[in-house]
Amino acid sequence: MPHQRLNPDNLYRAAGDVYSQIVVSAPGTQWHIAGMVPLDRERNLVGENDMARQVEQVMHNLQLALDAVGASAAHIVRLHVYTTDMDRFMAEGREPLYRFFSAAPPASTLLGVARLADARYLVEVEVSAVAG
Template sequence: MTLSRIRINPWQWSVAMGFNQAELVEGATRVLVCSGQTAMSAEGTPQHPGDMAAQVAMSLDNVEAVLAGAGMTLSNVVQMNIYTTDVDGFFAASGSMVERFDRAGVMPASTLLGISRLAFPELMVELEATAVA
């Protein structure tokens, strides 16, 4: 059986924001559940304090590194949880993330949560992905 992804959007407003309400996945043989990825260096040091756009980009870079470790890419992501200490700042900086998912040809189901802080106070965003292949 080949992998199929069916977009479920009873309402269309989320499509304009770059995500589906749900995705029905059939034929998957592997599921990767990623821990939250942040703007952390390979040495475990927070990067880009105060720069939401740079943190979003690096967090997504780190998601891609984890995916690559499992032989996957952004095109395999079916769900993304986004945690941020600044929802408005995230919306202003999220265009690059939407563009990267557009290039991958997917709009994963997503949840955005505003929180008071992350594990390190310098961090403003954390991305948690589920991918299938």
């Protein structure tokens, strides 16, 4: 894999080591995947008012997007997570999201927002990925 994941000793550690502070990528193909939301193929909301279920659907949609370009979670170098309820995300949504990345955590930012495109969405995830 052309990515080097760094957590310098002189910088604070990622909480639970679930993300990398720095990801260095060699030149290669880049993919910037739009925000994935908790909709199924027919645009039905999955997991209304259920943070964990919405995160699972978002990650399923992300996997479908990666599959479409022949990429995997290991290619993801940048992750932005937007949530309308930070406390619920930390309690219920964090584990299914970070399980997706397991051994190759990307550089990550978690943002609390007032609202997403549909008021029923609790979470949205966008990523950038690179293949050498």
